[in-house]
Amino acid sequence: MDKNVFKDVNYGMYIVGAKNKKNVGCVINTLTQLTSVNPIISICVNKDNCTNSVIKEAKKFSVSILDEQINPNVIATFGFKSSNDTDKFADVEYEMVENIPVLLTGACSYLICEVIDYIDVETHDLFIAKVIATKKINNNVPMTYKYYQETMKGKAPQKAPTYVDDNVSKDNFVCDICGYVHEGPIPDDFVCPICGADASHFKKKEA
Ligand SMILES: Cc1cc2nc3c(=O)[nH]c(=O)nc-3n(C[C@H](O)[C@H](O)[C@H](O)COP(=O)(O)O)c2cc1C
Structure with a gap:
């Protein structure tokens, strides 16, 4: 199978927030809007990510839609470190909504979601959730995964569903x-x- 074909699939860039005893969160690119009348979305989160177990317990999460102005350090913290040993919200602007941390730094809007169900998809869980509130923060351009990869030269770690082990020149x-x-x-x-x-x-x- 030529897994490079998956590079032609388009996504956005998001940070999910959740809380049990402490605030946790991680970068995802796997959000899909499923319905619009009573809006329902899905997100796909690796079973090894701290954020996964907290969402299962709290049954609620936030999604901040990242914009092109975001500081790459925020993606580095939320996308490559673990909430088990890092307070990822310590150095960013955020607000608590429905007792859920919502990242504001580098986000143009956000969603507040309640989990309806989840489906085991081997390495990940696909969470299906009702959107109970939304807020527009600014008019910055929402970031696409292509912009992250091609303009910011960003990568995805192995726990991201889109991870590809690229061949790299020996130099x-x-x-x-x-x-x-x-x-x-x-x-x-x-x-x-x-x-x-x-x-x-x-x-x-x-x-
Ligand atoms: C560009 C990018 C996209 C990512 N997409 C996902 C994703 O869709 N689902 C997922 O579970 N992890 C994804 N990740 C990986 C998590 O953000 C990463 O494993 C994080 O360290 C987990 O943190 P936690 O253990 O505090 O939850 C992505 C990371 C990056 C940088």
């Missing part, structure tokens, strides 16, 4: 946290522009 160095590819030698003080990892995380990968 390139690959970040072992986020998969960012740097062409040529890595200076000692190099910091990954996507996830903030230091030079020790860059490994030469044979094609």
Whole structure:
């Protein structure tokens, strides 16, 4: 199977927020609007992500729709770190709605959702949820997954449903946290522009 074909599927970029004892959240690209009269959406979340178990328990979550002005550090925190050992909301602007954290930094709008059901899809769970509230924050352009990949040069980690193990030229160095590819030698003080990892995380990968 040529998995490169999946690169032709289009998505948006989102940060999901949820709360049990503490605020948790992660980047997703897998939101789909399923109905419009009483709006229902679905999101797909890896079973190993902390956010997955919190959504199952709380049965509620927020979705912030990311815009093109977002600081890449916010994606690095929410997309590559675990809420188990990081308070991801510590350095961002957010508000609590229905006792759910809602990221405001870098978001043009948000949804508040109540889980109706979920379906086991092997590595992930597909959560189906009713949208109970929405808010427009600003008129910035919503970010597409293509913009994240091609303009911001962003990558997706292995837990993202869209992860692809790209072949990389032998002269390139690959970040072992986020998969960012740097062409040529890595200076000692190099910091990954996507996830903030230091030079020790860059490994030469044979094609
Ligand atoms: C661009 C991008 C897209 C992602 N899409 C998804 C997704 O749709 N579903 C998912 O479960 N994880 C996705 N991830 C991975 C999670 O954001 C990541 O595993 C995160 O560290 C989980 O955090 P948590 O353990 O605090 O929940 C994506 C990450 C990035 C950077």
